[in-house]
Structures are given as C-alpha cells and as structure tokens.
Amino acid sequence: MATEAHEAAAGAAGHSAGMPQLDISTWANQIFWLVIALVVIYFVLSRVALPRIGAVLADRSSTITNDLAAAEELKQKAVAAEKAYNAALEKARADAGRIVAEAKAEIQADLDKATAQADVEIAAKGAESEARIAEIRAGALESVTEVAKDTAKEIVAALGGKADARGITAAVTAKLKG
Amino acid sequence: MTDVAETGFAIHPMDQFIVKRFFCDAAHADCTSNIKWYEITNVTVWMAVAVLAIIALMVLGSRGRAVIPTRLQSMGEMIYGFIYKMVEDVTGHDGVKYFPYVMTLFLFILFSNLLGLIPMSFTTTSHVAVTVTLALLVFLGVTILGLVKNGIGFLGMFWVSSAPLALRPVLAVIEVISYFVRPVSHSIRLAGNLMAGHAVMKVFAGFASMAVISPVAVGAVTAIYGLELLVAVVQAYVFTILTCVYLKDAVGGAHH
Amino acid sequence: MVELALMGKYIGAGLAAIGLGGAGIGVGNIAGNFLAGALRNPSAAASQTANLFVGIAFAEALGIFSFLIALLLMFAV
Numbered sequence: 001m002a003t004e005a006h007e008a009a010a011g012a013a014g015h016s017a018g019m020p021q022l023d024i025s026t027w028a029n030q031i032f033w034l035v036i037a038l039v040v041i042y043f044v045l046s047r048v049a050l051p052r053i054g055a056v057l058a059d060r061s062s063t064i065t066n067d068l069a070a071a072e073e074l075k076q077k078a079v080a081a082e083k084a085y086n087a088a089l090e091k092a093r094a095d096a097g098r099i100v101a102e103a104k105a106e107i108q109a110d111l112d113k114a115t116a117q118a119d120v121e122i123a124a125k126g127a128e129s130e131a132r133i134a135e136i137r138a139g140a141l142e143s144v145t146e147v148a149k150d151t152a153k154e155i156v157a158a159l160g161g162k163a164d165a166r167g168i169t170a171a172v173t174a175k176l177k178g
Numbered sequence: 179m180t181d182v183a184e185t186g187f188a189i190h191p192m193d194q195f196i197v198k199r200f201f202c203d204a205a206h207a208d209c210t211s212n213i214k215w216y217e218i219t220n221v222t223v224w225m226a227v228a229v230l231a232i233i234a235l236m237v238l239g240s241r242g243r244a245v246i247p248t249r250l251q252s253m254g255e256m257i258y259g260f261i262y263k264m265v266e267d268v269t270g271h272d273g274v275k276y277f278p279y280v281m282t283l284f285l286f287i288l289f290s291n292l293l294g295l296i297p298m299s300f301t302t303t304s305h306v307a308v309t310v311t312l313a314l315l316v317f318l319g320v321t322i323l324g325l326v327k328n329g330i331g332f333l334g335m336f337w338v339s340s341a342p343l344a345l346r347p348v349l350a351v352i353e354v355i356s357y358f359v360r361p362v363s364h365s366i367r368l369a370g371n372l373m374a375g376h377a378v379m380k381v382f383a384g385f386a387s388m389a390v391i392s393p394v395a396v397g398a399v400t401a402i403y404g405l406e407l408l409v410a411v412v413q414a415y416v417f418t419i420l421t422c423v424y425l426k427d428a429v430g431g432a433h434h
Numbered sequence: 435m436v437e438l439a440l441m442g443k444y445i446g447a448g449l450a451a452i453g454l455g456g457a458g459i460g461v462g463n464i465a466g467n468f469l470a471g472a473l474r475n476p477s478a479a480a481s482q483t484a485n486l487f488v489g490i491a492f493a494e495a496l497g498i499f500s501f502l503i504a505l506l507l508m509f510a511v
Contacts, residue, residue: 018192018508018509018510019192019195019505019506019509019510020192020193020195020196020197020305021195021304021305021306021307021369021373022306022506022509022510023197025211025212025213026197026213026219026221026307027307028214028215029197029213029214029215029216029217029219029221029222030197030219030221030302030305030307030308030311031215031307031308031311032215032216033219033221033222033225034221034225034302034307034308034311034312035311036225037225037226037228037229037286038282038286038312038315040229041229041232041282041285041286042278042279042282044229044232044233044236044237045232045236045278045281045282045285046278048236048237049233049236049237049240049254050236050258050277050278050281052237052240052243053236053240053254053255053258054258055243056240056243056244056245056247056251056255057255057258057259059243059245060245063245192509264484267484268484363492363495363498363499366495366498366499366502367491367494367495367498370498370501370502371494371498373505374498374501412487415487416487416488416490416491419484419487419488419491420488420491423488
C-alpha cells in the first residue's frame with residue numbers, strides 16, 4: 001500500500017484510504033444526509049413547486065386558447081367591418097357619380113339657358129344698334145344736304161350771284177342723288 | 179498511490195473527494211476520521227446548497243405565478259416541461275404519477291453536478307455511496323412497484339416469449355443478470371463520469387505548475403471544464419431517462 | 435515482493451484503462467450512426483434523441499466499469 005506515503009505527502013489533510021469514495025466509514029453520513037436532502041426536495045416539489053408550475057402552465061395554455069378564440073372572433077369582426085366598409089365605399093362612389101352627373105346636367109341646362117338669353121340680348125342689342133346707325137346715317141345725310149345747300153348758297157353769294165333758294169336746293173338735291 | 183512528493187511535483191487528484199467535517203480546522207484537529215452519521219460534513223453542506231438552489235429555482239422562481247413568466251420562472255417551467263414530457267413519452271400515462279420522484283432525482287443530480295463544477299466545491303454525486311443509494315432507491319422502488327402492480331406476472335419480464343423455447347432459459351438467466359446489474363451500472367455511470375472528469379481536471383491543473391507545459395495545461399483545463407459542463411447535464415439526463423425506462427417495466431406491464 | 439505487487443497493480447490498472455477505448459468506439463459508433471440516420475431522415479431525428487442517449491449510456495457504462503477496475507487497482511487493492 002502506498003497509502004502511508006500519500007498520507008505523509010498530504011500532511012495535515014489526512015487520508016484514511018486511497019480512494020475517498022471507498023472509505024466505508026463515511027457512507028453512513030453521506031447516505032443519511034442524502035436521504036434527508038431527497039425527502040426535503042421531494043416534499044417541496046410535490047407539495048409546492050410542481051402543482052404551482054403545473055397550474056401556471058395550465059393557466060397559460062387556457063389563456064392562450066381563449067386569446068386565440070378571441071383573436072379569431074376579432075378577425076371575423078374585422079372581416080365583417082371591412083365588408084361593410086367596402087359596401088359603403090361602393091355606395092358612396094355611386095352616389096358621387098350620380099351627383100356629379102346631376103350637377104353636370106344642371107350646369108348644362110343653366111348654361112344653355114344663359115346662352116340663349118345672351119343670344120337674344122345680343123340680337124336685340126344688334127338690332128338697336130343697327131337702328132341707331134341707320135338713324136345716325138340718315139341724320140348725317142340730312143346734315144350734308146343742309147351744309148351743301150348753305151355752302152352752295154354762300155359760294156354763289158361769294159361769286160357775286162344772286163342766290164335763288166329754290167334753285168340751289170334743287171341743284172344740290174340733284175347733285176346728291178347723282 | 180503515486181508517491182511523487184519527493185520530486186516536488188505532487189498531484190492528488192482524489193483529494194477533492196475527501197469527506198471531512200465542515201466546522202473543523204484541519205491544522206489543529208483530525209477532520210476526516212471517525213465521522214459519525216449525524217455530523218455536518220462537506221457532503222451535508224453541498225447537499226444543502228443543492229436543496230436551497232432547487233428551492234430557489236422551483237419555488238421562489240414560480241412565486242409570481244405569472245402568465246408571462248420571469249426568467250427564473252421560465253427556467254423552472256422549461257425543466258418541468260422537459261421532465262414531464264420525458265416521463266410521459268417513456269413510461270406512458272400510467273407513469274405520470276411518479277413524475278415528482280423523477281423530478282426530484284433529476285434536479286438533485288443536476289444541481290449536485292453543476293455545483294460540483296464550482297472550483298473548491300465538493301461533488302456529492304461523485305461519491306459511490308450517494309449514487310448507489312439513488313440507484314438502489316430506483317431499483318427497489320421499481321421492483322416492488324412491479325411486483326405489487328403486476329404480481330407474479332412481473333417475473334414474466336425475464337421469460338422472453340418471443341424467443342425459441344430452447345433459448346428461453348438461457349435468455350432468462352441473462353435477463354436476470356442484466357436486471358440485477360442495472361443498479362450497478364446506473365450508479366457507477368454517474369459517479370464514474372463525475373469522478374473521472376474531476377480527477378482529469380485536477381491532473382491537468384497540477385500540470386499547470388510546470389512552467390513548460392502550463393499554457394497547454396491551462397488550455398486543457400478550460401476545454402475539459404466545458405466538456406464537464408456538458409457531462410454534468412447529460413449524466414443527470416441519462417440517470418433520469420434510465421429511471422423512466424426502468425419505471426416503464428414496472429408500470430407498463432411485463433412486455434420487454 | 436511488495437514492489438512486484440505494486441508493479442502488477444499498476445500494469446493491471448493500465449490494462450484496465452484500455453477498456454475505455456472500447457467505450458469510446460462504442461459511443462462514437464452510436465453517435466455516428468445516429469447522425470447518419472438523422473441526415474437521411476431529419477424529421478424522425480428529434481423523436482429518437484432519447485434512444486440515442488440511452489444507447490450512449492449503456493455503451494459508456496461498460497467503459498466506466500473498466501475505469502472503475504483501474505481505479506480500484508490503483509487505490510483500493
């Protein structure tokens with residue numbers, strides 16, 4: 001046995017056998033404390049820890065199941081809401097189209113009416129203007145005759161002739177007509 | 179024992195497994211011999227730490243009972259779900275009522291293994307006494323449970339009815355032997371893995387005192403530490419799943 | 435005589451440690467075949483990890499036995 005030599009080398013630490021595991025004198029101590037440790041762990045686990053963790057896990061899985069169901073429900077609701085929204089959008093679009101068409105027609109009618117009225121007014125204005133132009137022209141012709149008569153009279157007088165009013169008028173009229 | 183003390187190069191890879199009194203000054207008193215069963219030793223202390231850590235994780239962590247879990251609660255729930263699924267998958271529905279016991283074993287081994295990786299700590303599951311007790315609890319529990327539930331039919335497990343008649347006695351002997359080797363392999367696997375890993379780590383840590391190879395040794399310790407972390411978790415898993423497999427024999431009838 | 439016994443003990447421990455190599459081969463074989471199978475049918479891989487670990491545990495146990503024999507020879511005999 002080299003145990004003695006080893007013991008000498010290890011000094012104060014001391015050894016009773018080469019392999020501490022095979023030192024039977026410590027077994028009772030180890031087994032005693034092992035059994036106590038196991039019993040303590042067993043009771044702590046089976047009375048407190050495991051039921052609690054099991055409950056938490058069951059709780060969580062039921063929560064998850066419920067949440068999934070709720071999510072499914074919410075999804076259905078969302079789909080329904082989307083459908084309603086799309087329908088509303090469709091309807092609004094149709095309404096908008098109708099309103100636009102109506103407005104267009106109305107505006108067209110107004111425009112047509114206004115155009116017709118404007119045409120009438122323009123025609124009236126044109127007729128009036130024409131009348132006035134004709135009047136002015138007539139007035140102007142009269143004035144020309146008058147001026148021509150007077151001028152002719154004056155010219156005749158200046159030339160030293162004796163102006164015969166009737167003769168001049170006739171002459172001027174004849175000239176103008178010419 | 180390797181006696182290299184005279185060369186000035188002493189590695190004692192097994193010293194870390196020595197059981198000693200906790201409240202004891204090694205310089206003045208003998209802390210290792212004549213340890214009574216009730217005395218508080220480093221085994222007691224590290225088991226207590228494991229128990230407290232388990233309580234902290236599983237009880238304090240789930241204190242809030244939150245639907246949206248905190249980190250600690252999430253970890254506890256993950257372990258719960260993992261072991262629960264394992265028990266249910268391997269042993270079937272009938273085995274679920276033994277879930278707390280399987281959970282106890284898993285958590286105790288997992289925490290003992292992981293706490294043992296803290297430098298200067300003590301690995302309770304590296305001790306044969308501890309793992310043999312754990313394995314015997316499973317073995318005796320499964321055997322008694324099987325006999326109570328299935329009566330004498332439990333022994334039909336050793337009589338392989340699918341084999342030719344001439345082979346059955348031979349197979350029965352082999353089955354019986356392999357059945358009784360179960361607690362041995364079950365316990366030695368756990369203790370051996372941890373002991374080997376910790377001893378190897380210690381040996382490499384001892385090499386670190388030699389200047390030439392110390393960088394290699396430090397790198398090796400780092401790498402082995404990572405491997406040991408994996409081993410700690412995998413061995414806890416393996417012990418648990420084997421417990422489930424054995425449990426299946428008892429609760430799942432005599433089909434083998 | 436004591437020296438001779440010591441020598442035998444150490445040689446025996448070394449020989450017993452060879453058994454760990456067998457465990458290494460076994461575990462590697464299981465893991466490699468699992469990976470090959472998992473790559474062929476990845477969807478079935480997840481359901482078989484438990485079997486993988488059980489197989490590895492059984493293969494490893496035998497290696498651990500020889501490791502135990504080595505340790506017993508070294509420290510207990």
